[in-house]
Amino acid sequence: MTGFPSPYTVAVIGAASGIGKATAQLLAQQGVDVVCMDRDAAGTEATAAAIRAAGGEASAHQIDVTDAAAQAPVWQAVLASRGQLHALLNCAGITGKTNLKAHQVDPANFVEVFQINLLGALLVSQAVLPHMLAHNYGRILHIASIAGKEGNAGMTAYSATKAGLIGMVKSMGKDYAETGITVNALAPAVIRTPMVDAMPEAQVTYMTDKIPMKRCGELSEAADLISWIVSPSCSFTTGFTFDLSGGRATY
Template identity: 35%
Template sequence: MSQHLEGQTAIITGGMRGIGLGIAKRLRQAGANIVIWDLNVDQWDASAAGFTPTLRQAVNVASLASVEAAFAEVVEQLGRVDILVNNAGINGPVVESWNYPVEAWDQVLAIDLTGVFYCCRTAIPHMRERQYGRIVNVASMAGKDGVQYISAYSAAKAGVIAFTKSAAKELAQDGVLLNCIAPAMVETGLMAEMTPEHIAASKAKIPMGRFLQIEEIANMVTWIAGPECSFTTGFVFDLSGGRATY
């Protein structure tokens, strides 16, 4: 397997499980030194994951102070950050927008959108100074389509897409590329937060007739995060099984 990320440092938020863990594993296979950010990083299972990260840090992406302190520690210990994958996120309740709990709305936006901003805001000056960086923000097809009953999640992911496009234009001549991915529904633990009806409706929208697999996301992110992706920034890479229409 190609070691095209040998010697690079990659931070993956929400990297303890699911999509984040899959991305971390694939980036490690490509040679990157892996830094895992998550709320709880104590229960790492090296045998199940297939690797041991260089660093594991307890980080709340919804807290700028937490993000800044962790990033400073990474730079102090490893000297550089080349790749940032903003994956941490929650789905929130599945409910009509007019009944959406205000506290849940605030929490979803804080983690899924403001967390992306905090991490980018912290990492970009370091990457600009080095004139190199790759940032991959995990959005969603929900951010393009707007999915019924998950209005906060849809709004947050739409915000991630727009933020990515905005920041990418600002950095276009600095060697720092920002892109995002828009997956359709993936088979992960997040499904536990969803109703069977919501899951069935999501699957019905996918022309391929199946859910996205974590490995498929990880493969795409590994290319976007590498040096071969050199003239694409501010773009949304779809992983939709044919669902995407724009």
């Protein structure tokens, strides 16, 4: 059963849009104090403002997950104001250019995808881990992808970085397994968000055709599962990649 003690603070990166935005709103409805973060300053402020307008607690902060130095003072201020940060949900991610075979991939675009999807995930984890270790409690959840488990044709950089993220989470889960900190990933198939809407239709059709349930996932289905994973109730699972793929991955 999902339940949050009070106070319970969750930082949601990627809160301006899609899965991060929907989950930030659900968490706030469940009584969580939400720290909304995104490189899109206006978008993250809009999410926090909507939460506050609905009676919830939220603040908004601009961060770029790839820039450790610029993030540091933001995290410092967040941790100082809250006292304890209980969970980190990292939804920052990009697909990069898709519908391309590997020989057509621009290495510069590959590096950009790597820096956000994988290096960024390490940097934001490093920003909160010393604090969580000091409190002997934490929930870290990174959003990976079915592409990282299976490899989506036409998505070399995305598939590679999400596979790397799954591997990183396996390792980090073991690093902190004897503390109160869990580190997990979630691997969705296709959920209609601005990220998916920006992809070539042929690429989206390729991905949705592979889902046995023959439909896309709903934002509420992602948010419900995420809210449980970042809650105290999800206490005996770490280093794991949760599935959200309508039956595409059964492992």
